[in-house]
Amino acid sequence: MNLTFTHGNLDKFRGRIDWLRANKPEIGFVLSEVGNSLQPKNTYEFQARLGSALWQVDYYLYSMTIGVKRINYQQIMHAGYNLWLPVASAGFPAQVFSNYYSQPASDTLQGTSGKTRVSQLSVDAANIAAYVAYDDGAPKRIAAINMNYWNQTSSTEARCSVTLDFYVPDDVAEVTVYHLNSPAGAGAAADSITYGGSQWTYESLGKEVKDVRQDTEIVAVEDGVASVIVASSEAVLIWL
Template identity: 35%
Template sequence: MQAILKAPASMSSTVSLTVPATATNAVLAPGDFVGFGFETAFVNDYANDFSNKLMNSVAKRLPETLTIRTGGTSGDMLTYDPGQAAVKVCVSGDCPIGSSAAYILGPAYFDGFASFQDFHLSVQAPLGPTVNLSNTLAYVELALDQVGDRLAAIAIGNEPNLYPAEFGVSYSIEQYVADVELVRANLTDALGLNETIFELLDISDFAETDSTTKFTIINTFERGIDSTDNAKFAATHFYQIKTETSTLAQMQTDLMNHAVIVSNISAGVPQDVAYLAANYPAVQYIFSETGSGLTTPREIQDSFGAALWFVDFQLYSLVSGVARVDGTQRPAANHSLWVPDDSAGDVNPGPQVRAPFYAQPFVADFIGLAPGNVLEIDLASDYLVAYASYNASTGAAEKLALINFIAWADGISTASRGSVSFAVSASGLRDTVRVRRLRAEAGCQAMGYDYAGPEQNITWAGEQWSYSLDGGEGHLVANVNVSEVVDVTDGQFTVQVLDSEAILVDLI
């Protein structure tokens, strides 16, 4: 294997890549790995045909029912009024479209949970630093009346490590453990729960490992949070961009950068996954809330570069032992996979499909209907990335995902668009391989058809999703290849990947 220079280059180059013959240290891909997520207060905004069509376009590519996580900061600040006619009323905070706002919910709010009939749902039980058991029980009971046997988990609270900042109070791990036990016991008794169903922590920063007083999976479980052995998931949240990012150069450094993804995940995930496997093997580690960023411009957070980031983030999470990654959003969030309606107004126009959505069908197709064992092929590069998937029964290499993170944007980059040619060697190849492309002709700052028109269109394997063109159904685009056939000679083939592009190669 040829080592790659760390710095990105705009010129074309060739890289030699050998697919390992055996899947040593590979991870079996979960059949429901790809997930979605909606902020609690905005579940109803996503309860429409548009959202269901988009999610079903992904779900049909995987063998197991996918999960929608409903939760977030608003889920700990809500109250229920059985006499309120309105779906929700924002009463304080960042009204009317913020996540850190307090909402009063009426009975009609819970009708939204009935919309997602083809999916499992995770429902957040309101917690906060001062537990209101009657309010928590009312919310969960009414939600479960609609969800029924589609329930994936009951998450108790959201980001308890941020309660001091959100609510202006002190809050410790010990209090959180006690509050969780109180809520769990009451929900179990009131609802007759007798299964492993609870999701714990949902902390905002999985990398807080430098002190036993900080909220981490290890610290919290060491204090006995799963003493009744009915936890199903331990969840953390992740947002990639930590600083203000607005230029193409910053986008390359902060977002489209495999080394940064590896560094961020390696800071906490392997330790947590190993701890759970050794001490609580029934508890799965998940990323229940994710996004490219929170404070950067929409043209960065919701760009095609963010779609490429989300592909790599998910696949590196997978090989690190993460059981599910939820792509989460609310109508006003600039990192959204799609905007479900026009409720955010000019703050975030909708309804629209946004660029990061395209990561979901790519990752789903890489995993496929018969999930295999996945490993990363280390290219010693910050900007070129490779993953291989092996048949779970035969051990044969079946798929190869290649990402070229070198940032190129039409109208911004001064050089012409470069590419990298991968000279691939693998055993057991047929006479040809099939190549499918995740591409945007405008490059990494393309925003997709709905937001920016045909000049910034994005396709995966020739397919486009658009509210304005197909209502989220998806359709093939004229003059864009669904796939390409590449000849194999003596167990080798060469494929070209443009700067700011990803491809999926079917090897056998």
């Protein structure tokens, strides 16, 4: 959960992306077989956790800022970083894993127009990234990912948070804040994770189960600024 490490690795592709943009603009740069392979044993206990989903959200959004056109997320049986297990296998029941929650969270920022432009915002806080999505040149959505580690079962201190101040357009009086979070923190499995208060489960056949947690909030804008609290090991999506 180190933004400097993640962004540094992605920056290695900038030269190739820039070359394609200048010389072959009709060819998009695609990253294939992406997945969190931090542990050689590929265990769900290590990789199918909220921390991995947060890493994925930031990975997707930072990739957009440097010009990556598309990402293919790898799905193989028992890789540890799977989004889901479609059938019972090797003693594991069919289920949706924590990594899946990166998909609706990042998709919300990207939007559906196909023309969204994403830029990184400067944040005066360590190991926290923020991004803004523009539609037709106007800012519409903001995402913030707090990659500072906190885990209910191993952290010895109380869960910290930061307040981020975002300037918004003059006609915005309030913003809606959706949380990607779990009370258990970075080590949470999918059964306690929600995005925007919703879950996606095998039992629901992948359909959204709403109102599992009531943590979506409306934040009033004061003097053109929306102040949003982001806990350690949490991401938020702010709809302007």
